[in-house]
Amino acid sequence: MAIDRGILVPVQAPAMTAPASITSVFSAAADTYDAGAEFQRMIAEKLASKIKALPLPAQPKLLEVGCGTGVLTRALADQIPATLKASWTITDIAAPMVARCERALGTALPGARFMVMDGTAPALAPGFDVICSSMALQWFEDPGRAIGRLSALLNRGGHLAFATLGLNTFEEWQAACALSGVAAPTRRFLSAEDFQKATPHGFNFRAEKAVFRRTYANGWEFLRRLRKIGAHRAVPEADPLPAGALRKVLRATDAPFTVSYDVIYGFINR
Numbered sequence: 001m002a003i004d005r006g007i008l009v010p011v012q013a014p015a016m017t018a019p020a021s022i023t024s025v026f027s028a029a030a031d032t033y034d035a036g037a038e039f040q041r042m043i044a045e046k047l048a049s050k051i052k053a054l055p056l057p058a059q060p061k062l063l064e065v066g067c068g069t070g071v072l073t074r075a076l077a078d079q080i081p082a083t084l085k086a087s088w089t090i091t092d093i094a095a096p097m098v099a100r101c102e103r104a105l106g107t108a109l110p111g112a113r114f115m116v117m118d119g120t121a122p123a124l125a126p127g128f129d130v131i132c133s134s135m136a137l138q139w140f141e142d143p144g145r146a147i148g149r150l151s152a153l154l155n156r157g158g159h160l161a162f163a164t165l166g167l168n169t170f171e172e173w174q175a176a177c178a179l180s181g182v183a184a185p186t187r188r189f190l191s192a193e194d195f196q197k198a199t200p201h202g203f204n205f206r207a208e209k210a211v212f213r214r215t216y217a218n219g220w221e222f223l224r225r226l227r228k229i230g231a232h233r234a235v236p237e238a239d240p241l242p243a244g245a246l247r248k249v250l251r252a253t254d255a256p257f258t259v260s261y262d263v264i265y266g267f268i269n270r
């Protein structure tokens with residue numbers, strides 16, 4: 001479905017849809033996201049400068065997957081010279097996120113197409129020079145399969161560039177769960193090697209890794225920040241932790257509470 005301006009390319013989407021619960025948690029966070037997205041902004045700015053350093057053709061066709069409120073979109077709009085005359089397709093599975101992104105960036109990116117789209121089942125014809133995504137792939141049902149499908153939309157010489165979370169993300173929270181004997185639902189993050197294996201034959205993959213540690217006043221503050229951006233439930237389709245179990249985990253966290261973000265920047269080149 002196209003939001004406002006833009007044309008929807010009539011292509012049959014491959015089957016694989018994200019759980020409705022993922023869409024609803026992020027839809028609900030659209031209004032608070034920007035206030036809690038300090039870390040996401042830092043990652044997006046780093047990813048945008050890595051994309052800017054790629055060899056881009058004139059008038060590149062860009063596709064963004066999982067745009068949210070436009071944190072990466074803005075960083076790219078600031079860094080990619082207007083003289084390149086890029087054409088933009090900006091997508092997310094959550095309609096309120098797309099609407100917010102379009103309100104924030106529609107004027108800065110005249111002609112950009114804003115669409116609601118499930119990145120795991122992209123309903124677009126091939127022909128992109130850059131496909132990018134920041135901090136969204138870890139929410140996909142099967143990120144490896146999705147990057148295979150997205151890679152297939154690249155032009156020869158094109159790049160898929162993403163930032164996502166790797167295996168050791170939030171290991172301190174996992175440790176607090178283990179210490180308190182609570183089996184909390186956990187998201188299965190992929191490693192750089194998993195993305196390497198998922199890269200289609202004939203495409204090149206390279207990864208850069210970085211671990212960032214952030215300190216919150218306590219475990220509650222950590223969860224409150226995650227709630228603002230819609231990321232407070234690791235597995236939105238699973239039942240939330242009962243209040244008693246959650247309190248047990250929070251008692252097992254330190255104050256201040258430092259958590260690790262294990263970030264993978266992945267680059268696939270056709």
Ligand SMILES: C[S@@+](CC[C@H](N)C(=O)[O-])C[C@H]1O[C@@H](n2cnc3c(N)ncnc32)[C@H](O)[C@@H]1O
Binds near residue numbers: 091229
């Ligand atoms: C943590 S936010 C990141 C947003 C933005 N890229 C940023 O860096 O701030 C994750 C985004 O991924 C979107 N998302 C989750 N699953 C998706 C899917 N299957 N297809 C497209 N977008 C998805 C969510 O709706 C949400 O807007």
